[in-house]
Structures are given as C-alpha cells and as structure tokens.
Amino acid sequence: MHTCELPLSGHLRQLADAGLTRQRRRLDSPVAPHVRVEGQEMLAFASNDYLGLAAHPEIIAALAQGARDWGAGSGASHLVSGHLTAHATLERRLAEFTGFERCLGFSTGYLANLAVTPTLAAGRDDAIFADRLNHASLIDAARLSRARQHRYPHGDMAALERLLARSTAKNKVIVSDAVFSMDGDLAPLCDLFQLAERFDAWLVIDDAHGFGVLGTEGRGSLAHCGLPVHPRILLMATLGKAAGVGGAFVAGSALAIEYLLQKARSYIFTTAQPPAIAVAATKSLEIIQRDEARRVHLRALIQQLRAGCATLPWRLLPSETAIQPLLLGENEQALALSQQLWQRGLWVAAIRPPTVPPGTARLRISLSAAHSEEDVARLVRALRELA
Ligand SMILES: Cc1ncc(COP(=O)(O)O)c(C=O)c1O
Known part of the structure; x- marks a missing residue:
C-alpha cells in the first residue's frame, strides 16, 4: 500500500468496525418491484420510483x-x-x-x-x-x-x-x-x-x-x-x-x-x-x-402496510407518504433484519448514520404504485415471521 493510502485504509477499517460500510448492489434488469439483482430474483422496496414510471x-x-x-x-x-x-x-x-x-x-x-x-x-x-x-x-x-x-x-x-x-x-x-x-x-x-x-x-x-x-x-x-x-x-x-x-x-x-x-x-x-x-x-x-389511479393505488398500499405492521415489535414512523421507515435503533439490528429479508428474496435498505442520527438505524420501506397488494402482503408476512 502506498503511504498516502494509509489514512484511507484506517478510515475504511473504522467504518467497517462501526458496521457502517456501504455496499452497492448491481441490478441486472430495469428498475421495478420485481428485479434481478446480481443474478438473484428479488422483490424490491428500495427505490424512489414511487409511481412506477421508471420503465413506463x-x-x-x-x-x-x-x-x-x-x-x-x-x-x-x-x-x-x-x-x-x-x-x-x-x-x-x-x-x-x-x-x-x-x-x-x-x-x-x-x-x-x-x-x-x-x-x-x-x-x-x-x-x-x-x-x-x-x-x-x-x-x-x-x-x-x-x-x-x-x-x-x-x-x-x-x-x-x-x-x-x-x-x-x-x-x-x-x-x-x-x-x-x-x-x-x-x-x-x-x-x-x-x-x-x-x-x-x-x-x-x-x-x-x-x-x-x-x-x-x-x-x-x-x-x-x-x-x-x-x-x-x-x-x-x-x-x-x-x-x-x-x-x-x-x-x-x-x-x-x-x-x-x-x-x-x-x-x-x-x-x-x-x-x-x-x-x-x-x-x-x-x-x-x-394518471390519478397510480396515486390511489399507492395510498391503498400505504394503508395496507401500516395495518400489517401494527403488531410488529418494531415501530413504523408516522408517515402518510410512500416512505415508510421501520425503526430498529442499532446499526447491527437494522443490517441483520435487512439481510434476513434479503435471504427471503426481499430487498429493503438498511439506513444507518450518518444518513440518520446515531441510534435511529432503520429499514426504509419504499412503496411504489407498481407494487401489488400481494407484494406488500409478502413483505408483511416475512417481517412477522422474523419478529
Ligand atoms: C430530499 C432530497 N433532496 C434532493 C435530492 C437530490 O436529488 P437528485 O437525486 O435528483 O440529485 C434527494 C435525493 O437524491 C433527496 O432525497
């Protein structure tokens, strides 16, 4: 390693030790709820394509x-x-x-x-x-x-x-x-x-x-x-x-x-x-x-998710928008739940500091009008099982 790189490797190690290393996932298909990610079929709740227009x-x-x-x-x-x-x-x-x-x-x-x-x-x-x-x-x-x-x-x-x-x-x-x-x-x-x-x-x-x-x-x-x-x-x-x-x-x-x-x-x-x-x-x-129907459908999905998550041990933050954050607290907890969902074919991003304040790590569930009721039901079922 070149000497000018030494401080960088130190900082990267600190990030890793704090559970804060970020990872990019490579999509092998266009943005949509059902995507192929690095060869794997996934149901994604991770984009900001709230109306499902990215591939219209x-x-x-x-x-x-x-x-x-x-x-x-x-x-x-x-x-x-x-x-x-x-x-x-x-x-x-x-x-x-x-x-x-x-x-x-x-x-x-x-x-x-x-x-x-x-x-x-x-x-x-x-x-x-x-x-x-x-x-x-x-x-x-x-x-x-x-x-x-x-x-x-x-x-x-x-x-x-x-x-x-x-x-x-x-x-x-x-x-x-x-x-x-x-x-x-x-x-x-x-x-x-x-x-x-x-x-x-x-x-x-x-x-x-x-x-x-x-x-x-x-x-x-x-x-x-x-x-x-x-x-x-x-x-x-x-x-x-x-x-x-x-x-x-x-x-x-x-x-x-x-x-x-x-x-x-x-x-x-x-x-x-x-x-x-x-x-x-x-x-x-x-x-x-x-296309008002997209917003009507999105609002119905938001209600469905919130009702489905009401009995979970983790709290959905108060939100009437497509962004539905599930508060976990510790970085490791958020990462672990995100990884367990991933293993079940569900992609929900774990958000950690510095993006959010320390102690408020969360899953950012992002809904889209392109999701179906069954997509949301599948996520709720998985969260209940993992709880
Ligand atoms: C609140 C907010 N403002 C601005 C931006 C930046 O917009 P853009 O992605 O088009 O650069 C983002 C996200 O990327 C955002 O979430």
Whole structure:
C-alpha cells in the first residue's frame, strides 16, 4: 500500500468496525418491484420510483424519440449554447403544473439545491435557518454560503421562531425538506410560510419526495397542504424519483428565477442535461397529471402496510407518504433484519448514520404504485415471521 493510502485504509477499517460500510448492489434488469439483482430474483422496496414510471413504455418511447429529434448531448452549459427547445418546453410545462411564474431546469436535484440557498443568502450578514433533518444536498448548499447557519430541531417551529426573532440578518432564508427523505413525514409547511412572512424571509422547499405523489394531480406537498404559490417561496423538486426519469427544477417568481439563472454557480458552470431527458420528463409530467389511479393505488398500499405492521415489535414512523421507515435503533439490528429479508428474496435498505442520527438505524420501506397488494402482503408476512 502506498503511504498516502494509509489514512484511507484506517478510515475504511473504522467504518467497517462501526458496521457502517456501504455496499452497492448491481441490478441486472430495469428498475421495478420485481428485479434481478446480481443474478438473484428479488422483490424490491428500495427505490424512489414511487409511481412506477421508471420503465413506463410511453416515457421510454419519448426518451428514444427525444434522442432522435435532439441528439444525445446538449453540447454546452445552458448559458453558452446548450439550452434547447426540449429544455425550454419542460420548464414551461413545469411552471404551468406547479403554478409558479417560472422554472429553471437542472441535471440533478443535488445541483438544484446547491443553486438556491447560497445564491439567496451569500454574504456574512445573511442567515440560513435549516431543519436538522434536511437532506444532505441542502446541508451542503448551506456550507457553500458565507451566511450564518442556524439549525433548528426537526419540525420545531417555536425554536425556529426564536432564532428568527433574534436574527438581525439582511437576507434570511428558511430551508426545509417538504417530505423528509428518511422519515417520510411532512414539514409543517403552513407554519413555515407564516414565519417566513412574519420575519420577511425566503422559504426554500425541497419537494423531492412529494412531487408527483402528493396533492391534486400530483402537484406536490405545497398543493397537499393548501399553500398558495407566493413570490417568497422557491420550490425545488427532482424528476428522478416519482417522475421516474432524472433531472430537477426550481420554481419561483420570474424575478427570483432570473436571479438564479444569472448568479447560481451550479446552474451556470455545468453542461445542460441531455435534451432527450427533458423530452422524457415532459412526457412523465403528462402521465403524473392524468394518471390519478397510480396515486390511489399507492395510498391503498400505504394503508395496507401500516395495518400489517401494527403488531410488529418494531415501530413504523408516522408517515402518510410512500416512505415508510421501520425503526430498529442499532446499526447491527437494522443490517441483520435487512439481510434476513434479503435471504427471503426481499430487498429493503438498511439506513444507518450518518444518513440518520446515531441510534435511529432503520429499514426504509419504499412503496411504489407498481407494487401489488400481494407484494406488500409478502413483505408483511416475512417481517412477522422474523419478529
Ligand atoms: C430530499 C432530497 N433532496 C434532493 C435530492 C437530490 O436529488 P437528485 O437525486 O435528483 O440529485 C434527494 C435525493 O437524491 C433527496 O432525497
């Protein structure tokens, strides 16, 4: 081993000793509930393909047609020469769908989040107020800013109010997941908005897990909570989860979006996503809007799982979304249960620190409209046997 590698091998050993080594599984078939994983047939509860659109024939056809019409790559960043009609169409449809004045497309949700917070709160006299359980991409976004950082306990509006009341910052930005990715619960969006109004702050909402799933026609968490579209809200959502494709967008007032377009480094300094992806995402949006049956079925599966798990020794965290976390506590327990399920042909990811706080390791059961009632019944049966 080369001497520069020595500290790395030490850190890897520490991870292994703490039961925190991560492993990739290789899929030998497209994303779906029934998949072949490294040669083995598995029933998966592990993807974020909440509506079962990742392998939808109309979206696949749109992707292929998009490549024939627009080529494979965009050739440049949006501001240089990589902004094609396919991207512009997707942005316009997303604006119509979300009700915001304007949208800006990104290659990933990670990049979209990096664009928003550090651009709105850039300087030392600005301040960011973030829920402690926010997604890593929102945490990394805050790190890119020179603004003062405040993190409030998960969902604690009284704590947030105290922090805002004390702050003398020039620009204040409140940042929160709408649906928390490892807990499945909803942020108190109306309370967040009221505080943003009272203290004249921006409200940045990451709806990665609500978009497509919640609200009328899948318009997302803001619609689900009855929050009106407002210029002080910036909404981000990814198109790689319920939409089943990839990419992401930020929606907001025309002014705020123009500001991001001019200033956000993770928008400006990266190649625009392949235009065919935008064509596929536009088709996905159409299906999200028209196919209410997928959301109805998903909601029924959520009820079925929750009823089936009620008598287990482990607790399902309170969640009305497709993310249903089963709390185990210790890392080894979560890993062991995940492995026992795996041996029975069931794939449910064990989530451990640093993704979740120490002592709260869990199985993240992820439901999809592509699951059948029998799929969920099989998982419940296995959990009961293993309990
Ligand atoms: C809450 C949340 N925000 C942002 C992202 C990043 O989105 P993307 O996967 O499109 O980069 C994810 C997951 O990946 C997420 O769970």
